[in-house]
Amino acid sequence: MIFKSDGKQSDLNGFLDSGSHLEGELRFEASFRVDGKLTGTVRSEGDLIVGESGEVEGELLVGQVFVSGTVRGTIRASRRVQIAPNGKIFAEIDTPSLIIEDGATFEGRCAMSRDGARHAAGPKLVAQKA
Numbered sequence: 227m228i229f230k231s232d233g234k235q236s237d238l239n240g241f242l243d244s245g246s247h248l249e250g251e252l253r254f255e256a257s258f259r260v261d262g263k264l265t266g267t268v269r270s271e272g273d274l275i276v277g278e279s280g281e282v283e284g285e286l287l288v289g290q291v292f293v294s295g296t297v298r299g300t301i302r303a304s305r306r307v308q309i310a311p312n313g314k315i316f317a318e319i320d321t322p323s324l325i326i327e328d329g330a331t332f333e334g335r336c337a338m339s340r341d342g343a344r345h346a347a348g349p350k351l352v353a354q355k356a
Contacts, residue, residue, distance in 0.1 A: 244279040278312055
């Protein structure tokens with residue numbers, strides 16, 4: 227599956243390969259791919275790509291996240307969250323756009339607002355597979 231970044235041509239800033247485990251805070255500019263295990267906080271206005279063997283646990287504050295692996299925790303995406311057919315998200319999501327492809331798994335809560343991912347003051351909506 228190929229993911230595009232809203233028409234922007236961006237370079238991959240980094241890659242965490244399978245068999246690798248990183249704990250702590252990750253910051254990057256354009257895009258970062260995780261095929262290993264990442265535990266902690268991710269901060270970027272760029273694109274986080276979680277590959278099929280990737281596991282991310284923690285707080286994600288990103289522009290976009292594309293999930294083919296597994297994510298647990300909290301996701302605040304200013305542009306979009308997309309879950310591929312093999313992807314699994316167990317998290318509270320705050321994003322203006324949520325795409326759940328057929329076969330994907332999403333368990334948690336989702337708040338969607340037009341002004342980006344901000345802490346919603348009102349009740350949160352629960353999204354289900356289509």
